[in-house]
Amino acid sequence: MxxxxxxxxxxxxxxxxxxxxxxxxxxxxxxxxxxxxxxxxxxxxxxxxxxxxxxxxxxxxxxxxxxxxxxxGGWAIGSLAGLGRHLTGHSTEQRQALCDLLADNVDAIGATLTQEGIDADFHKGGALYVAARYPAQEALQRDYREHMLALGHRAEDCQWLTAEELETKARFQRPFGALFHRQVASLHxxxxxxxxxxxxxxxxxxxxxxxxxxxxxxxxxxxxxxxxxxxxxxxxxxxxxxxxxxxPHLVPVSSLVIATEPLSAAQWEAIGLHDRPTFADASRLINYGHRSRDGRLIFGARGHYPYKALPRHQTAISSADIAMRKALLQSLFPDLGEVTISHGWGGTLGLSRxxxxxxxxxxxxxxxxxxxxxxxxxxxxxxxxxxxxxxxxxxxxxxxxxxxxxxxxxxxxLKRWEPEPLRWLGAKGITLTYAAEEALLARQRHLPLVSPALARLNDTFASLIE
Ligand SMILES: Cc1cc2nc3c(=O)[nH]c(=O)nc-3n(C[C@H](O)[C@H](O)[C@H](O)COP(=O)(O)OP(=O)(O)OC[C@H]3O[C@@H](n4cnc5c(N)ncnc54)[C@H](O)[C@@H]3O)c2cc1C
Missing domain, CATH: 3.50.50.60 (FAD/NAD(P)-binding domain)
Incomplete structure (x- = not known):
């Protein structure tokens, strides 16, 4: 190997x-x-x-x-993380105008690269936010679509795909449907x-x-x-x-990515992604992937916030981290078969308070x-x-x-983050309850007492850091 x-x-x-x-x-x-x-x-x-x-x-x-x-991960997204927090008090027209600005931003990147003669594999294939492993994901993605529309994104940019429509774009494990956001590109x-x-x-x-x-x-x-x-x-x-x-104003959070060797034509035939959309599975443990221009799968999943975290300068990640991402990728695409992982790396993103x-x-x-x-x-x-x-x-x-x-x-x-160990405890609490919620949903277990309790615990942690 x-x-x-x-x-x-x-x-x-x-x-x-x-x-x-x-x-x-x-x-x-x-x-x-x-x-x-x-x-x-x-x-x-x-x-x-x-x-x-x-x-x-x-x-x-x-x-x-x-x-x-x-x-x-090479996604250029026509939206902003935390956009809703910027839109409080804005009218529907204002929200729509700001979302148009975010969509135009992706096109502007493509146009500027063309104008400057920079070939960065820019490709606007949209993004598939899929429900493709267990049934509860469909409601999560439908809610996400409602959220995008409420923010002001246009309905024609946020199309709901049925299981059959999703299958024409990519062949996931158990397709239940997907939100297709048109205003997303991938690049190198x-x-x-x-x-x-x-x-x-x-x-x-x-x-x-x-x-x-x-x-x-x-x-x-x-x-x-x-x-x-x-x-x-x-x-x-x-x-x-x-x-x-x-x-004190930006905390470093890590995320880890893998790349496969270029897949064979038969593997691409088996899993689709012909128009190279980016894709993400509905999960609180965020993941993101796309098909690169040279025919690899690039696939990342959110890492964690260690106690008193510092920016991550090394790129190397553990073999367990690589194996976890590879297993998730193969469970999304069971027809993928065996793949060779060519690269595994990590980096740090900035989270403002x-x-x-x-x-x-x-x-x-x-x-x-x-x-x-x-x-x-x-x-x-x-x-x-x-x-x-x-x-x-x-x-x-x-x-x-x-x-x-x-x-x-x-x-x-810029707001200040709470001092340690509060930051670490908050992050740990959120990660643990998200993981527990994911495990329950994935096993299709809707335990009448446990599921709502976990949801409430998640909301509590989230509200503590509002
Ligand atoms: C693993 C991972 C996957 C991601 N995937 C995606 C994705 O698919 N789509 C997406 O939209 N975003 C993604 N992101 C986030 C995105 O990459 C970042 O938000 C973006 O690159 C930030 O760019 P930046 O220039 O602001 O910061 P950086 O690229 O982090 O650059 C900051 C630079 O500042 C330098 N620096 C720091 N201190 C000093 C100093 N004192 N003096 C001089 N230089 C200094 C650093 O060396 C560094 O080069 C991902 C992030 C990670 C870590």
């Missing part, structure tokens, strides 16, 4: 990419951006596109794509990062790798070997943040930040970066007027 590579499958596309020398001077710039993931690079891209004379430097602690941007994050970094260099943006910022102080950011003084500092460190300013993404600018202090994507940041980082760039340039656009864009002091707009 071959041992899976302990690296992100996407990182292959970054091998041999041009290196960007560390910062070794005391420089001046108009804007300095901390973090070389999607958020940092897209912010630089939109600032430079909208204001070509702007002098921009990007400082990355390790290498471009070291963080979640180089390790994710490594190719995107490499192409975008190259494009930024061509445009005249200066990138520095191996340049961890250890201090931000009054318009000056400092590394061990240099500094940049700028009118605006953008902190784009998300779940990999090491800066004290944001540490208000459970919703943000783009915040404090013009008085000359500092801004974006993030809190809660594991749905591939498309959201593009939207937040574009919105933030427009806000920095004082443009008035539908994006700068969106509720996730705010002006003011970062630490007063």
């Amino acid at each position: 071959t041992t899976p590579s302990p690296t992100s499958f996407w990182s292959g596309a970054l091998e041999g990419a041009p290196h960007h020398p560390p910062l070794e001077t005391h420089a001046k710039a108009d804007v300095v951006i901390i973090g070389g993931g999607f958020s940092g690079l897209w912010t630089a891209y939109y600032l430079k596109t909208l204001s070509p004379d702007m002098d921009i430097r990007v400082l990355e602690a390790r290498h471009v794509g070291h963080g979640a941007s180089g390790r994710n 994050p490594g190719k995107l990062l490499r192409g975008l970094a190259q494009r930024l260099t061509d445009m005249g943006v200066t990138l520095h790798e191996h340049s961890p910022v250890d201090q931000i102080d009054g318009g000056r950011v400092t590394t061990s070997r240099g500094s940049v003084t700028a009118a605006m500092t953008v902190v784009a460190t998300e779940g990999y943040n090491t800066l004290p300013q944001l540490r 208000s459970f919703r993404p943000h783009a915040i600018m404090d013009r008085r202090e000359g500092i801004a930040t974006l993030g809190g994507y809660a594991g749905e940041g591939v498309a959201a980082s593009h939207l937040m970066a574009r919105s933030l760039a427009e806000r920095i340039l004082t443009l008035d656009t539908p994006r700068t007027r969106a509720p996730w864009v705010c002006d003011g002091a970062l630490t007063s707009l």
